[in-house]
Amino acid sequence: xxxxxxxxxxxxxxxxxxxxxxxxxxxxxxxxxxxxxxxxxxxxxxxxxxxxxxxxxxxxxxxxxxxxxxxxxxxxxxxxxxxxxxxxxxxxxxxxxxxxxxxxxxxxxxxxxxxxxxxxxxxxxxxxxxxxxxxxxxxxxxxxxxxxxxxxxxxxxxxxxxxxxxxxxxxxxxxxxxxxxxxxxxxxxxxxxxxxxxxxxxxxxxxxxxxxxxxxxxxxxxxxxxxxxxxxxxxxxxxxxxxxxxxxxxxxxxxxxxxxxxxx
Amino acid sequence: xxxxxxxxxxxxxxxxxxxxxxxxxxxxxxxxxxxxxxxxxxxxxxxxxxxxxxxxxxxxxxxxxxxxxxxxxxxxxxxxxxxxxxxxxxxxxxxxxxxxxxxxxxxxxxxxxxxxxxxxxxxxxxxxxxxxxxxxxxxxxxxxxxxxxxxxxxxxxxxxxxxxxxxxxxxxxxxxxxxxxxxxxxxxxxxxxxxxxxxxxxxxxxxxxxxxxxxxxxxxxxxxxxxxxxxxxxxxxxxxxxxxxxxxxxxxxxxxxxxxxxxxxxxxxxxxxxxxxxxxxxxxxxxxxxxxxxxxxxx
Ligand SMILES: Nc1ncnc2c1ncn2[C@@H]1O[C@H](COP(=O)(O)OP(=O)(O)OP(=O)(O)O)[C@@H](O)[C@H]1O
Ligand SMILES: [Mg+2]
Numbered sequence: 166x167x168x169x170x171x172x173x174x175x176x177x178x179x180x181x182x183x184x185x186x187x188x189x190x191x192x193x194x195x196x197x198x199x200x201x202x203x204x205x206x207x208x209x210x211x212x213x214x215x216x217x218x219x220x221x222x223x224x225x226x227x228x229x230x231x232x233x234x235x236x237x238x239x240x241x242x243x244x245x246x247x248x249x250x251x252x253x254x255x256x257x258x259x260x261x262x263x264x265x266x267x268x269x270x271x272x273x274x275x276x277x278x279x280x281x282x283x284x285x286x287x288x289x290x291x292x293x294x295x296x297x298x299x300x301x302x303x304x305x306x307x308x309x310x311x312x313x314x315x316x317x318x319x320x321x322x323x324x325x326x327x328x329x330x331x332x333x334x335x336x337x338x339x340x341x342x343x344x345x346x347x348x349x350x351x352x353x354x355x356x357x358x359x360x361x362x363x364x365x366x367x368x369x370x371x372x373x374x375x376x377x378x379x380x381x382x383x384x385x386x387x388x389x390x391x392x393x394x395x396x397x398x399x400x401x402x403x404x405x406x407x408x409x410x411x412x413x414x415x416x417x418x419x420x421x422x423x424x425x426x427x428x429x
Numbered sequence: 430x431x432x433x434x435x436x437x438x439x440x441x442x443x444x445x446x447x448x449x450x451x452x453x454x455x456x457x458x459x460x461x462x463x464x465x466x467x468x469x470x471x472x473x474x475x476x477x478x479x480x481x482x483x484x485x486x487x488x489x490x491x492x493x494x495x496x497x498x499x500x501x502x503x504x505x506x507x508x509x510x511x512x513x514x515x516x517x518x519x520x521x522x523x524x525x526x527x528x529x530x531x532x533x534x535x536x537x538x539x540x541x542x543x544x545x546x547x548x549x550x551x552x553x554x555x556x557x558x559x560x561x562x563x564x565x566x567x568x569x570x571x572x573x574x575x576x577x578x579x580x581x582x583x584x585x586x587x588x589x590x591x592x593x594x595x596x597x598x599x600x601x602x603x604x605x606x607x608x609x610x611x612x613x614x615x616x617x618x619x620x621x622x623x624x625x626x627x628x629x630x631x632x633x634x635x636x637x638x639x640x641x642x643x644x645x646x647x648x649x650x651x652x653x654x655x656x657x658x659x660x661x662x663x664x665x666x667x668x669x670x671x672x673x674x675x676x677x678x679x680x681x682x683x684x685x686x687x688x689x690x691x692x693x694x695x696x697x698x699x700x701x702x703x704x705x706x707x708x709x710x711x712x713x714x715x716x717x718x719x720x721x722x723x724x725x726x727x728x
Contacts, residue, residue, distance in 0.1 A: 170535035171502060178532020182521075189520045256517035261575075264480045264510050265533035266502035426482065428514070 183279025230295035232360035242284035247330035280327030315390035335424030431494030433614035439488035450638035463629035509581035534579035626716035654714020
């Protein structure tokens with residue numbers, strides 16, 4: 166028997182805390198994606214993009230934008246959630262969660278929705294920067310083919326990655342563990358997940374290997390939602406995204422039950 | 430009515446180290462209970478299992494009759510804890526910290542209680558500061574405020590006065606006494622035994638993970654200490670013979686009697702005349718003496 170007020174308030178307050186936390190560094194939250202997406206678009210989209218011909222005849226700049234949008238979303242959802250946990254471990258705040266009647270699933274949902282909120286913010290900024298580049302370079306902006314699907318993929322992918330971030334952070338014993346995961350696992354997966362190229366251009370063997378990269382489905386889902394083109398069937402991508410979300414959720418539940426709340 | 434806290438055969442191991450070794454005791458509703466012991470005795474480990482920061486290796490903990498491992502959200506709602514270690518909150522100021530903390534306990538609009546605590550703990554002027562900007566003593570008071578936002582029935586204080594100056598310690602203990610009057614049950618640890626003696630209805634002495642003694646503070650002191658009685662007589666008497674006599678130097682005599690024995694009884698035994706006594710000094714045993722005796726007895 167859980168009192169009524171323990172059903173929503175702890176979750177809402179923790180979620181609100183997460184939003185406030187990244188809003189305190191809002192300049193960083195806004196400026197970083199502004200700069201990085203501009204750089205990507207400038208270097209890959211415009212400079213190198215001139216010499217890339219896509220079989221569909223689409224401009225490489227347009228092809229690149231959805232990938233960057235999703236990459237920004239996934240990266241930020243992951244890092245916001247993981248740095249929240251790691252920061253709380255460092256401060257001893259994680260024990261505060263443990264001594265209060267917050268349930269594990271409340272913590273998980275609050276922190277991952279906080280993460281995805283930041284991810285969506287970055288995705289939006291990246292998309293607008295992309296639109297400006299498009300307008301300058303191609304004379305017209307992109308129109309989003311399916312806004313609903315776009316929101317679906319951003320949300321599902323972002324929440325999933327935030328949950329993965331929570332799990333990694335809970336198992337990490339030092340800051341180095343966390344950054345090692347980022348550079349040895351996350352970064353390669355993102356770069357090989359079809360942000361910058363279509364897997365059609367790969368040899369068949371590597372195409373097969375790429376199918377095991379979860380990020381492929383997220384990226385292509387978003388690409389389809391915006392441009393209407395994708396390396397994989399969009400409904401299959403949607404299904405895989407949901408499966409992955411489920412896996413990440415189970416992983417985070419497991420991590421909260423077994424991982425360490427102790428301060429560093 | 431169920432005990433405020435009931436600890437039964439509690440064991441907590443860290444790998445091979447046994448930090449808490451088969452501890453059983455209870456804390457009654459409305460009582461101030463002192464858990465005393467030297468550094469590394471296992472006090473914090475024991476407290477960690479009460480608030481579910483650590484899982485017990487075996488044994489059980491109940492808070493007002495509810496098992497902490499069966500319905501943790503119920504027991505946590507009733508419990509406030511002031512941890513031994515300072516908690517930092519990088520981004521947020523004191524008022525925000527307390528607002529969020531109230532929220533975790535299911536309380537949304539808690540401004541009245543928060544401001545009451547801030548005033549009570551002398552933090553009101555500092556409410557817009559971040560933890561980093563506070564002094565050590567203020568940080569500790571913030572921990573106390575956090576523990577009380579949800580008006581717990583059981584308050585656990587793990588060395589709340591470490592690093593707090595004398596005056597503040599005094600007012601802190603007054604606050605604790607006030608809380609008890611309002612019906613809050615208190616479990617505390619401290620290394621200031623004199624303060625524990627004044628404050629605690631009962632104490633438990635823990636050493637190397639084992640609970641050596643538990644009982645009413647006064648009884649423990651009586652059991653483990655003696656009263657020293659020094660007399661100055663108006664004239665030198667002949668050698669006194671009494672089994673409690675410890676020292677005699679002309680007109681100065683000293684006795685050591687059990688804490689339970691009355692001074693009158695001693696005087697009757699020695700057949701000294703009250704009119705011959707110029708000065709009489711009684712040194713009662715202290716909790717500190719009892720504490721030393723209890724620990725000494727096991728080493
Ligand atoms: N997380 C941990 N991992 C391993 N050993 C631990 C851990 N926490 C405490 N210990 C050990 O358990 C024993 C009891 O420690 P504990 O912190 O409970 O003592 P304490 O009575 O609170 O001491 P103090 O008065 O110094 O606070 C010590 O030997 C300590 O080294
Ligand atoms: Mg301790």
